[in-house]
Amino acid sequence: MTALGFLYPGHAAEDDYPRIEQLLGSDIRVELVHTDIGEDAHRVDTLRGAGSPERLAAGLEELRLAGAEAVVWACTSGSFVHGWEGAHEQVRGLALAAGMPASSTSFGFVHALREIEVRRVAVGATYPDDIARLFADFLRAGGAEVTAVRGAGITTAAEAGAWGERELFALARAADSPDAEAVLLPNTALHTVxxxxxLEKELGKPVLTANQVTAWQCLRLTDRRVNAPELGALFTREPVVQV
Known part of the structure; x- marks a missing residue:
């Protein structure tokens, strides 16, 4: 049995995680702890505050007691708003406090792109344009070429969590560009699983979403690989040998 630990900000699309657990199989257990986000607002200051060391550390004891073998800060915007180096510092601090391997959703996107050997991507973000651009900058720092960025102007996680299939597909279609090899949909507050x-069938290319890559990143930290086609192309590829 492998226990995956997640620190999830507030309440929005956390019901994606029981679904993920079902799709991963009976020997994977998902442990999720909610963190305090303070004000629910997609602004740089509030997002940085949501991912502060104190707020993240508050949920770690519960994950340790649950037997988690790794932990991921299940928040895209609460990690990339710190910038490339700041996000690294955030997960280093989280790993030290947790006493186990740690990462964040933002790094999950970067590593997932390397896994599927994709460089050129289009971004469809629920965020306001300035926050969406920060995500694109983070991806570029990780080696991606961002061909298009589409922001939806949503300012709260609660609003993103209320989106349904119609809004999700409309954002993905609007964000896609012919030269993009994959479409990325950040925000763990968005139901996507x-x-x-x-989505992949309609767009004809891999689609990476926040809760999907968060789970994949945690599996990666525990050296587990799971074939789960219902979680998309990311979960069906053969391992990429890193040189």
Missing amino acids: AHIPA
Whole structure:
């Protein structure tokens, strides 16, 4: 049995995680602890505060008692707003406090792109434009070429969590560009897990979403690989040998 630990900000699309657990198989257990986000607002100052060491550390004891073998800060914007170096510092501090391997959703996107050997990407973000651009900058720092960025102007996680299939597909279609090899949909407040295969079929390319890559990143930290086609192309590829 492998226990995956997640620190999830507030309440929005956390029901994606029981679904992920079902799709991963009976020997994977998902442990999720909610963190305090303070004000629910997609602004740089509030997002940095949501991912502060104190707020992240508050949920770690519960994950340790649950037997988690690794922990991921299940928040895209609460990590990339710190910039490339700041996000590294954030997860280093989290690993030290947790006493186990740690990462964040933002790094999950970067590593997932390397896994599927994709460089050129289009971004469809629920965020306001300035926050969406910060995510694109983070991806570029990780080696990606961002061909298009589409922001939806949503300013709270609660609003993103209320989106359904219609809004999700509309954002993905609007964000896609012909030269993009994959479409990325950040924000762990957005329900996506039930729709990934249909999104990939419609767009004809891999689609990476925040809760999907968060789970994949935690598995990566525990050296587990799971074939789960219902979680998209990321979970069906052979391992990439890193040189």
